[in-house]
Amino acid sequence: MSLTNAFETHTLKYLLNATSVTRPTAWYVGLFTADPTDTGSLSNEISGNSYARRPVAMAVSGAVASNSSAVEFAAATGGNWGTITHIGIIDASTSGNMIVHSALAVSKAINVGDVFRIPTGDLDVTAS
Numbered sequence: 001m002s003l004t005n006a007f008e009t010h011t012l013k014y015l016l017n018a019t020s021v022t023r024p025t026a027w028y029v030g031l032f033t034a035d036p037t038d039t040g041s042l043s044n045e046i047s048g049n050s051y052a053r054r055p056v057a058m059a060v061s062g063a064v065a066s067n068s069s070a071v072e073f074a075a076a077t078g079g080n081w082g083t084i085t086h087i088g089i090i091d092a093s094t095s096g097n098m099i100v101h102s103a104l105a106v107s108k109a110i111n112v113g114d115v116f117r118i119p120t121g122d123l124d125v126t127a128s
Contacts, residue, residue: 050078053094076113083107087118088101
């Protein structure tokens with residue numbers, strides 16, 4: 001996963017100067033049909049058909065943070081979501097700021113009735 005430009009700046013300010021930064025207090029997984037890029041663009045996020053970001057809790061061990069419980073989205077209803085190619089971690093359930101993003105190892109088409117799941121420990125953010 002890659003930090004967005006905004007959160008790279010946030011991190012550097014926190015680490016290397018006296019500028020105060022606001023730490024997010026909640027994290028949500030968002031699904032995207034195209035790369036949100038390091039700008040953290042939310043323009044390709046799924047919308048409608050019972051889609052909503054899902055909260056995620058992360059456990060940190062060494063330089064890796066992983067989801068500490070499964071993340072499960074509601075089934076698509078009323079229409080397909082399309083093909084999910086990327087995911088992002090965002091600091092709000094709607095709108096907000098993307099923190100990190102990544103391409104999926106394998107894209108996943110979500111049609112009516114399908115559920116997108118991330119098993120416990122399968123969403124990793126690695127500091128390197």
